Structure formats: C-alpha cells, structure tokens
Amino acid sequence: MALTDVRVARPEEPKHAPPNRAKFWLYRFDTKTVPYLLIAPFFLLFAVFGLFPIIFNGIVALRNWRLDDPTLTGWAGMANFSALVQDTDFWDALLNTFGIFILSTVPQLLLALMIANLLNRKLRGSTFWRIGILLPYVTPVAASTLVFAIFFSRDYGMANWLLSLVGFGQEQPLDWRASTWSSWLAIATMVNWKWIGYNALLYLSAMQAIPKDVYEAAAVDGAGPWKQLWAITVPMIQPVVLFTVILSTIGGLQLFSEPMLFDENPALANGGYDHEWRTIAQLIYKVGWRDLDLGYAAAMSWALFLIILIVAGVNYLATRRLGGGK
Amino acid sequence: MSSRLLSRAPQDTPGTWKSYLALTLILLVSAFPVYWMFVIATSTDEAVMSSPPSVIPGSNLMTNLSEVFGMQDVYFTASLINSLIVAVVVTASTLFFCSLAGFAFAKLRFKGNNVLMFVVILTLTVPNQLGVVALYILMGKLGWNGQLLAVIAPGLVSAFGVFYMRQFIAHAIPDELVEAARIDGALTLRIYWTVVVPAIRPALAVLGLLTFVATWNDFQWPLITLNGTDFPTSMVALSDLASGNYVVYRRVLAGAFVATVPLVILLLLGGRQLVRGIMEGALK
Structure with missing residues (x-):
C-alpha cells in the first residue's frame, strides 16, 4: 500500500532530469554520508562506554589507583597481578564461583530442555504456559533474591520447614548460610529459578524449527518419546544448546546480585561470615568499593575475563563433542 | 498402527493430563516466590516468624508500604x-x-x-x-x-x-x-x-x-x-x-x-x- 501511495503521489516529477547543483549535493550527502550518521551513535557510545573502559581497565590494572588516597599513584607494574596469584581470597572466590556455576548451569539447562520438550506438544493455551514460565525472568533479581534469602533463613525459613516435613533437621534446623555447600545450593536455586523458563523458550523455538519428517523417519525404528528427545531433538537443536551454554557461562561466572543480596547485611559485600559464597564479581566489588583499591579490582576483572574466555571455550568444545562434533 | 502413532512429531502429539499436571506445577514454582513476596509484604512480624510459615496474605500491606515509603x-x-x-x-x-x-x-x-x-x-x-x-x-x-x-x-x-x-x-x-x-x-x-x-x-x-x-x-x-x-x-x-x-x-x-x-x-x-x-x- 505504502508503495503505491508513494509512487502515485508525485507522478509529474521528472525522474531523469538533470538535478540542479544543490539537489545533487543533497543526494550525494544522503546516500554517501547519511548511512554513516545512522550507525554513528552506536559506535560512538560503544567507543566511550564500552571499548574505552575495557582498554583503560588494562592500564588501571598496571597502576596504583586508590580511591581513599589519590596521592598514591604511579605505575605498579605487575604488582597487582602478582598479589592476585597469592591472594587466597581470590582463589576461594574462584572456587565458590565455579561451585555455584556448576550447580546452577547443569540443572538449569537440563530442566529447561525437559520443559521445552513438554511445551513442544500440541497444547491448549500454549501461549499462557509460555508467558507463565517467563515470570521469573521479568522479576527483578534483587527482589527475588530477597525472597529467597528469607526462604532459606535458619529459623522460620520455608526451606527448613519443608525439610522438616520429610523428617530432616527437626532437632537442629539447617543454617543455609553457615556452610559452603548449602549456601552454594541456595544461590544456585535462585539462579536456576530465574533462568530455566527463559532457556526453555530458547530450546522450544529451536525444537519447533525441526522438520517433522525427521521424526517420521525415525519413528519407523520405533523411537519412543524419551528416545525421540535424546536421539533426534537434542542433536537437532545443538546450535542453540551451544548458545545457551556460552550464555550461561558468561552470566554464571559474573554472578553478583544473588550472592550480594543473600548476605544478611548486603552492604558489607562479605558473601558469608567466612566468605562461604563470595564470588569473583562480588570480590571485585568489595576490593574496589569497600577497600577502595581500584587498581587491584581492575586486575581481578582481567583475571575474570580470562577465566570466562577459557571456560567458554572449553564448554563450547565439550558441548560440540557431546552433540556428535559436527 | 503403532508405527503411525509413533510417527507423529512432538508438535502434533497432544499433551496428556501428565503434561498439564507438570506444566501446572512448573507454573506454581515460577509464581511462588512472587506470591510469597506479596504474602510477607502484607504480614505482621509475628506472621513472618510463624511455623509453619503462613501462605495466606495478611492485612498489613498499607502499614508496611507506608513504612517503606516513609523510611529515611x-x-x-x-x-x-x-x-x-x-x-x-x-x-x-x-x-x-x-x-x-x-x-x-x-x-x-x-x-x-x-x-x-x-x-x-x-x-x-x-x-x-x-x-x-x-x-x-x-x-x-x-x-x-x-x-x-x-x-x-x-x-x-x-x-x-x-x-x-x-x-x-x-x-x-x-x-x-x-x-x-x-x-x-x-x-x-x-x-x-x-x-x-x-x-x-x-x-x-x-x-x-x-x-x-x-x-x-x-x-x-x-x-x-x-x-x-x-x-x-x-x-x-x-x-x-x-x-x-x-x-x-x-x-x-x-x-x-x-x-x-x-x-x-x-x-x-x-x-x-x-x-x-x-x-x-x-x-x-
């Protein structure tokens, strides 16, 4: 419709008449320069607020940069990095980050797969179910973490009440924050809760793109629904599985909000009395804005980036392997 | 016959009552933290610290809200x-x-x-x-x-x-x-x-x-x-x-x-x- 409107609007205008000089320059400007003007905002803003901080971060990591003592400046060389290697806080945080990462990623993606498989049926109200499982995704992570912080509290917490129903911890309620594994489990539960539905939709979308005759061909061999899922569906959606593995690696290793707000006093950024669940991202925050040592925090950011790169690479290769290595 | 049943793609297989039951449970788990947020937001201190935990909204919402909005x-x-x-x-x-x-x-x-x-x-x-x-x-x-x-x-x-x-x-x-x-x-x-x-x-x-x-x-x-x-x-x-x-x-x-x-x-x-x-x- 728009097409004909525009054409009919000015039929009398000569198409190939020589344009006057001003018109010519306007046309040139419009076709040669305007496209760059349209994409310029992205590149400018990214250069200032994305690229520059990353490069500058490398410089900060090599300097003394303290918020509480601006006079203490100058090059630190590799001092921040060599401090990092000997910093047990860093290695503890790394262990916590990995522990929570594994506890949250593996069940998250497996359950998402199951749910996507459920949704990949002919269902009544399919939109309703899909919207419903997105509720955790839209819920602010700060808000949901505060609910879970109460859910996992030692006295009066619902998690402990549920455990007591099955006869666990009746004489001594479980203090979720007191030990490493239980705090990891609690935080992993929050992460799983938030992201399972989102990932399920990603999988579902890929599942629906599988041609139906693929199933029809395989059914001749008598593949049941379960075998169908693992033998046909999963290999067929492997690219999306890879994508979600990379996505949850990047997100999971930068985990910040959940461990922060699980603390009984988030302002301290402790991650537990004995830092049972303090993650790297949280440690960077603590070093930078509680200890006010930005140089050291910048060095930690670099270390985290390197770790993310390595783990994402390993996970990428491993997932490809599992899927048959096409 | 049985091969025709099996030859259906999942998208053409109607959900059973089990699928609906599972989806309902998933939805409840998805919604529960948000619902419980609301329950505690409407509760008194005693209700928050009761065992078994209360899962029914109280009548204290306005008090709690005015406290939050009024906090220095x-x-x-x-x-x-x-x-x-x-x-x-x-x-x-x-x-x-x-x-x-x-x-x-x-x-x-x-x-x-x-x-x-x-x-x-x-x-x-x-x-x-x-x-x-x-x-x-x-x-x-x-x-x-x-x-x-x-x-x-x-x-x-x-x-x-x-x-x-x-x-x-x-x-x-x-x-x-x-x-x-x-x-x-x-x-x-x-x-x-x-x-x-x-x-x-x-x-x-x-x-x-x-x-x-x-x-x-x-x-x-x-x-x-x-x-x-x-x-x-x-x-x-x-x-x-x-x-x-x-x-x-x-x-x-x-x-x-x-x-x-x-x-x-x-x-x-x-x-x-x-x-x-x-x-x-x-x-x-």
Missing part, C-alpha cells in the same frame, strides 16, 4: 521515579538508535557495511563487567557518578538491539519498497520514518520490552555508581532496605513487591511479544 535514607519513592526515568529514557533511546542503525545495516549500501556489522556482533560477546572499574573512573572524570546520567549513558544503545533490528528489517521490508521511495525523491530519513517505522512496530515492541525489563532490573552498575547518594534506582534502594543490623523482612519485601509489580503488569500486557522476542532471538 532509603528514598524509596524517589527511587521508583528514578528507575522509571532511567528505564524510559534508555528504552526510547535504544529503540530510536537501534532501529536507525539496523535500517542502515539492512537496507543502505555503504562501504564497510558488512565489516562494521561484524564489529557490532563482536561487541556482543564482551562481558560488560570487565570494564566496570574503568567505567567508574571515567564517570568520575565526567562528574557523573552518583547521578542518573551515569546509569543512563552506557545504556543508550545496545549491540543486541542493532543486531535484532537489522535482522527484522532485512526480512520485513522488501528492497523494492525502499528503492521506490528513493526514486520518488524521498531522503533516507524520510524513508525511515514513512516506510521503516510503520513496518517494524512489532519488533519495536519486543525490543522495547526486553530493554525496559533489563534496565529496570539492573543492579550491579547502579549499585556501584549510585549507592549512598540521594538518587538510587529502586534496585539500589532495595539493597539499602535489606542492609543494616536490624532488617525488617515485611518491610523489605513490601519494597520488593512494589518494585516487581510494574514488571508483572508488563508481562501481562506484553507477554505475547516478550515470548516471541525471546524465541525469535534464539533462531537468529
């Missing part, structure tokens, strides 16, 4: 307004700049189009946390730390948005339409406004929803730059509510509930678009 040093009312300002500005700007750039990448011929698009995609993979320390220093030099501007500026445009818009425009608008408008003498910006924008409304809705949700919920960077100031966003205010030596749960969750309600409303209004946006994003 938390600026809860202001924080909601701040969050709204940040989310609206970031969303509007993202829609505008990303659709412009997406249009240029999808439909305009210029040198370096493909290379530059590749750069956009490359920037998608950079973990944003890497630059947080330097970003803080940069904002300090600009004098923006502690101001909403520090939260707004980095969000004004997104690589994902450019990518998403490019994909959508490439498919939704035939090249001939753009050419025809150009032959009729329309300038690029006019084509954007009269041809592109009307055709990409669904994509704008999807990107708008995704951006609004992500911006409203953002926690780490706002905490770093706005904490301790008079201009927190609602997520920073929530963390203040939950900090300190004496924390009142019903108050914290009343705040959390208020900060969650706008998003639940968004989900109810735009859930269909949100689902579509996420599912489309997976395929591209």
